[in-house]
Amino acid sequence: MNTTTPTTARSDTAGASRIPERSRSAGLEIRTLRKVLGGRTIIDSLDMAVQPGELVSLLGPSGCGKTTTLRMIAGFLTPDEGSIRVGGREVAHLGPEQRPSAMVFQNYALWPHMTVAKNVGFPLKLRRRPKAEIAERVDAALALVNLLHHRDSRPARISGGEQQRTALARALVQEPELLLLDEPLSNLDAKLRVKVREDIREIQQRLGITTLIVTHDQEEAMSMSDRIAVMNFGRIEQFSTPADLYRAPATEFVATFIGSLNRLKGSIRDGRLVPGSGMAGVRPEDVVFTADLLGTDGSGSGWAPATVDRVVPHGHFAELHLTRDDTALRSFVTGTPPAVGTRGYARITRWLDFEDGVLAGHGAAA
Numbered sequence: 001m002n003t004t005t006p007t008t009a010r011s012d013t014a015g016a017s018r019i020p021e022r023s024r025s026a027g028l029e030i031r032t033l034r035k036v037l038g039g040r041t042i043i044d045s046l047d048m049a050v051q052p053g054e055l056v057s058l059l060g061p062s063g064c065g066k067t068t069t070l071r072m073i074a075g076f077l078t079p080d081e082g083s084i085r086v087g088g089r090e091v092a093h094l095g096p097e098q099r100p101s102a103m104v105f106q107n108y109a110l111w112p113h114m115t116v117a118k119n120v121g122f123p124l125k126l127r128r129r130p131k132a133e134i135a136e137r138v139d140a141a142l143a144l145v146n147l148l149h150h151r152d153s154r155p156a157r158i159s160g161g162e163q164q165r166t167a168l169a170r171a172l173v174q175e176p177e178l179l180l181l182d183e184p185l186s187n188l189d190a191k192l193r194v195k196v197r198e199d200i201r202e203i204q205q206r207l208g209i210t211t212l213i214v215t216h217d218q219e220e221a222m223s224m225s226d227r228i229a230v231m232n233f234g235r236i237e238q239f240s241t242p243a244d245l246y247r248a249p250a251t252e253f254v255a256t257f258i259g260s261l262n263r264l265k266g267s268i269r270d271g272r273l274v275p276g277s278g279m280a281g282v283r284p285e286d287v288v289f290t291a292d293l294l295g296t297d298g299s300g301s302g303w304a305p306a307t308v309d310r311v312v313p314h315g316h317f318a319e320l321h322l323t324r325d326d327t328a329l330r331s332f333v334t335g336t337p338p339a340v341g342t343r344g345y346a347r348i349t350r351w352l353d354f355e356d357g358v359l360a361g362h363g364a365a366a
């Protein structure tokens with residue numbers, strides 16, 4: 001598999017000028033979208049607005065309804081209720097080919113008997129565009145994803161990452177106002193996934209194209225998106241920026257789905273945990289461990305004796321499994337981690353406070 005080709009370099013090929021640096025991009029507005037499948041309500045009164053030029057991820061566990069939502073937006077599935085507007089125009093009643101959107105499928109759906117160029121040009125051929133225009137637009141799209149050198153290759157002869165870029169070019173060649181991607185990186189190995197997600201983000205920002213991505217991978221969503229809609233059981237639990245979702249998750253579900261969380265019984269009063277019916281959350285990086293209390297700057301109270309039960313190295317950081325006040329706590333530390341069995345002190349620096357599964361407050365520990 002050839003994975004060494006740089007994909008983000010800008011091409012100076014003549015054809016590249018065909019797709020404007022800033023393409024038309026439209027906002028997407030979804031109102032009270034609803035879908036029942038097999039007698040079950042899969043999507044329940046879903047509202048969402050995506051701004052022009054924004055990249056938004058639909059993130060959630062398997063079966064939460066992400067793909068169903070995307071397929072309704074693309075036009076492959078008819079909603080039972082609700083409205084889908086692209087650039088202010090209602091499209092819910094239109095077929096996929098009549099909508100100003102283009103979709104990249106999870107399995108790429110490339111024709112094996114066609115060359116890369118023929119695959120990319122296929123949607124334009126269906127629309128009976130003149131041959132010369134197709135050739136020009138195909139070359140422009142291939143230049144954009146840096147794949148001109150493979151224009152005459154068949155899909156079986158190119159790498160998984162290149163197949164992915166072919167599928168992306170086939171969507172971009174249609175000059176859509178809205179780009180839809182269904183789990184675009186799930187068929188790539190871990191290393192390539194990081195590279196391709198950077199490439200997709202770079203192309204998306206260069207074109208300024210409104211983009212909606214379905215993923216179940218929180219790291220993927222966090223690293224690519226302007227905003228993320230976290231879905232659970234057919235509803236959006238929170239729609240916000242990656243930083244906001246992490247710092248102030250609206251619900252316990254969002255807090256545990258995005259990043260790691262220590263869950264402690266009780267609720268927070270004046271920056272301290274007190275027994276109660278609520279649930280307090282602590283991010284592992286907000287648990288500080290020290291083997292030598294005198295060696296710290298002495299700031300902050302709340303130090304309690306703690307023991308290191310387990311150390312899990314992650315390369316650039318390590319995860320400590322601690323016992324503090326008979327409670328298990330995980331802590332992320334950088335630098336050389338303490339040895340298993342080390343007795344020291346742990347302190348919590350920041351809390352998330354949940355009541356009935358909903359965020360009641362967050363902030364620094366007392």
Ligand SMILES: Nc1ncnc2c1ncn2[C@@H]1O[C@H](COP(=O)(O)OP(=O)(O)OP(=O)(O)O)[C@@H](O)[C@H]1O
Pocket residue numbers: 037038042060061062063064065066067068069216
């Ligand atoms: N044609 C269908 N008939 C009945 N149920 C369906 C149909 N299509 C999907 N479902 C159900 O709808 C729910 C949501 O499916 P959907 O594919 O949208 O989830 P998802 O969030 O994309 O999950 P994944 O990440 O696993 O792809 C699932 O429980 C699925 O079994």
